[in-house]
Amino acid sequence: MKTVAIVGSPRKEGNCDLLVKALCEKIDGDVESFFLNDLDLQFCDACLSCQEGDCIKADDIRKIIDKILEADLLILSSPIYYGHITAQLKTLIDRFYQVTRNPNKSFEGVKVIEIVTQSNPSDIYDYYIEYLNKTAIEFVGMEVIETIFARNASDKGQGIETALEEIENLEINI
Numbered sequence: 666m667k668t669v670a671i672v673g674s675p676r677k678e679g680n681c682d683l684l685v686k687a688l689c690e691k692i693d694g695d696v697e698s699f700f701l702n703d704l705d706l707q708f709c710d711a712c713l714s715c716q717e718g719d720c721i722k723a724d725d726i727r728k729i730i731d732k733i734l735e736a737d738l739l740i741l742s743s744p745i746y747y748g749h750i751t752a753q754l755k756t757l758i759d760r761f762y763q764v765t766r767n768p769n770k771s772f773e774g775v776k777v778i779e780i781v782t783q784s785n786p787s788d789i790y791d792y793y794i795e796y797l798n799k800t801a802i803e804f805v806g807m808e809v810i811e812t813i814f815a816r817n818a819s820d821k822g823q824g825i826e827t828a829l830e831e832i833e834n835l836e837i838n839i
């Protein structure tokens with residue numbers, strides 16, 4: 666099994682980072698993690714060159730997308746920043762366009778596990794994540810099999826106990 670794990674938080678050893686590491690430890694096979702904030706991330710220019718071939722931006726995102734295209738499982742993580750995912754993760758998602766516009770490429774069959782961290786203790790952002798799944802993650806052909814929320818999580822490693830337990834009990838059948 667091939668897994669690609671994305672840490673969308675800029676905070677090293679932060680809540681996303683810790684939860685993604687815990688999840689990756691459970692997964693058999695080939696697991697490759699990317700800490701987006703450390704990478705060369707360029708925005709989609711909407712040039713549509715991807716309709717004819719590869720994306721013209723030879724940055725780190727293109728390398729990640731090539732890995733996702735070969736993956737069985739994609740782990741996406743982000744803290745909530747002002748009610749949204751981080752700009753780093755949104756930049757990666759926008760670049761999915763190079764796959765959806767290219768008739769020779771597809772994300773069909775890629776399963777996704779999401780990790781969302783937030784300081785708010787309520788389920789106030791659940792509808793936003795559902796919306797994001799419908800309009801982006803599932804829209805591009807992936808299948809979300811699990812979303813793990815760490816609510817009431819602020820400082821590094823604080824408030825993630827329930828999410829760690831969920832990861833511990835997660836059965837991944839791919």
Ligand SMILES: Cc1cc2nc3c(=O)[nH]c(=O)nc-3n(C[C@H](O)[C@H](O)[C@H](O)COP(=O)(O)O)c2cc1C
Pocket residue numbers: 674675676678679680681682743744745746747748749782783784785786818819820821
């Ligand atoms: C710029 C910024 C904006 C934030 N906005 C929100 C927010 O709108 N709602 C919320 O519940 N938490 C918000 N937070 C808190 C983070 O989502 C929370 O601390 C999260 O656990 C951080 O995860 P990390 O350690 O993986 O970065 C914000 C934090 C930052 C730095």
